[in-house]
Amino acid sequence: MMLDALRCSNRSSRIPIWMMRQAGRYQPSYAQLRQKYSFDELCLIPELACQVTLLPIQEMDLDAAIIFSDILFPLKALDLDVRFSQSSMPSVHSKDGKADTSEGRAQSAIRATSDEEHLLQECSPVYDAIRLVRKELPSHKPLLGFAGAPWTLLTYILEGKSSPHAMASRVFMSSMTEESKYLLRKVEDLIVHHLNRQIEAGALAVQLFDSWSSELDSESFARWATEPLKRIVSRLKTLPSGERCPVIYFTKGMAYRYSDLLETGIKGLSCDVSLCPSKIAFEAYKKSVAVQGNLDPALLCLPKEHPELKRRLTDLLERASPFSNYIFNLGHGVPKEADYNTVRFVAQTVREWKRA
Numbered sequence: 401m402m403l404d405a406l407r408c409s410n411r412s413s414r415i416p417i418w419m420m421r422q423a424g425r426y427q428p429s430y431a432q433l434r435q436k437y438s439f440d441e442l443c444l445i446p447e448l449a450c451q452v453t454l455l456p457i458q459e460m461d462l463d464a465a466i467i468f469s470d471i472l473f474p475l476k477a478l479d480l481d482v483r484f485s486q487s488s489m490p491s492v493h494s495k496d497g498k499a500d501t502s503e504g505r506a507q508s509a510i511r512a513t514s515d516e517e518h519l520l521q522e523c524s525p526v527y528d529a530i531r532l533v534r535k536e537l538p539s540h541k542p543l544l545g546f547a548g549a550p551w552t553l554l555t556y557i558l559e560g561k562s563s564p565h566a567m568a569s570r571v572f573m574s575s576m577t578e579e580s581k582y583l584l585r586k587v588e589d590l591i592v593h594h595l596n597r598q599i600e601a602g603a604l605a606v607q608l609f610d611s612w613s614s615e616l617d618s619e620s621f622a623r624w625a626t627e628p629l630k631r632i633v634s635r636l637k638t639l640p641s642g643e644r645c646p647v648i649y650f651t652k653g654m655a656y657r658y659s660d661l662l663e664t665g666i667k668g669l670s671c672d673v674s675l676c677p678s679k680i681a682f683e684a685y686k687k688s689v690a691v692q693g694n695l696d697p698a699l700l701c702l703p704k705e706h707p708e709l710k711r712r713l714t715d716l717l718e719r720a721s722p723f724s725n726y727i728f729n730l731g732h733g734v735p736k737e738a739d740y741n742t743v744r745f746v747a748q749t750v751r752e753w754k755r756a
């Protein structure tokens with residue numbers, strides 16, 4: 401059903417649902433595992449990654465699983481060191497003796513031999529986990545693979561940490577030097593190889609997360625988001641069905657980005673809180689693109705009985721559910737502060753909703 405909606409042809413009476421960050425700290429079962437294992441272990445030991453990926457499917461009967469991993473692991477194949485602190489905040493470091501500065505990390509990444517072998521060495525647990533999940537998942541529920549989009553990965557290389565303003569990245573990339581252009585292409589290649597390995601292992605659709613692209617001006621967004629996206633989409637492998645693997649793209653500030661994104665060849669727009677999917681569902685449908693989103697994740701922190709939760713959720717479902725290209729999701733990931741019972745309530749409400 402989820403894949404039908406991605407093909408703009410959901411004929412069932414139900415709305416497909418999955419949630420960004422559907423596996424995570426708001427789940428008591430995840431929190432328990434997290435007391436025993438580090439985040440790296442949960443991601444990079446295939447049996448554990450498989451177990452965590454399946455938790456939300458088992459607990460909430462969601463319509464798609466997303467492989468439990470992180471957008472930053474592939475950066476290891478550019479000779480960078482990726483660390484998650486005790487509180488899970490990520491940081492990226494140079495490890496080849498170059499200074500751990502923006503320039504030093506960029507030089508490490510530019511010099512790295514980032515061939516497919518190197519990526520396989522660093523990320524094979526991700527692909528192994530995908531094979532394990534595919535064996536366990538009911539055949540009508542797709543497994544989604546994912547990667548960071550080029551701009552967002554560039555910001556982690558150039559800033560070394562999460563950085564909404566990404567000033568060093570905007571300066572480096574705006575210089576338009578040969579080095580900056582080369583680094584962009586290298587990150588694109590990395591993303592394509594990482595996604596293709598996930599598709600080979602059994603992912604049936606992939607999502608690109610561009611969480612930090614909202615501060616780009618329109619020329620920069622075209623150069624570092626939409627143009628790379630077109631190139632990435634055209635290089636992805638086909639599924640066993642013979643169709644090219646569908647790509648869903650997430651960015652913040654979708655309200656002022658979506659029209660260009662509809663022309664990139666992607667099959668799904670993941671709307672953040674700036675744009676109700678119902679507003680563009682028909683326009684997207686005409687371009688064979690699905691729309692996904694966009695309940696405000698903050699609402700998941702209210703108790704499940706709260707009337708505002710029900711009102712806002714019902715409002716979204718009434719507007720968006722008639723569209724055959726609509727997939728329920730949030731405007732961003734499930735926050736760690738979310739109330740587990742509220743998330744379950746939302747999942748159940750969406751599952752039981754009858755489309756008009």
Ligand code: CP3
Pocket residue numbers: 419420421422423424425434439466467468469470471472484487488489490546562609610611733
């Ligand atoms: O969606 C899923 O359930 C799949 C797993 C997934 C994670 N990260 C697990 C994770 C996905 C798709 C991501 C993507 C990701 N990672 C993004 C893009 C989406 C977004 O949220 O904007 C970004 C920017 C990252 C980088 C990252 N990883 C950050 C900024 C953090 C710390 C802040 C936070 O939200 O916790 C992480 C850690 C991380 N990645 C956790 C999880 C479940 C928390 C780990 C823990 O403590 O158990």
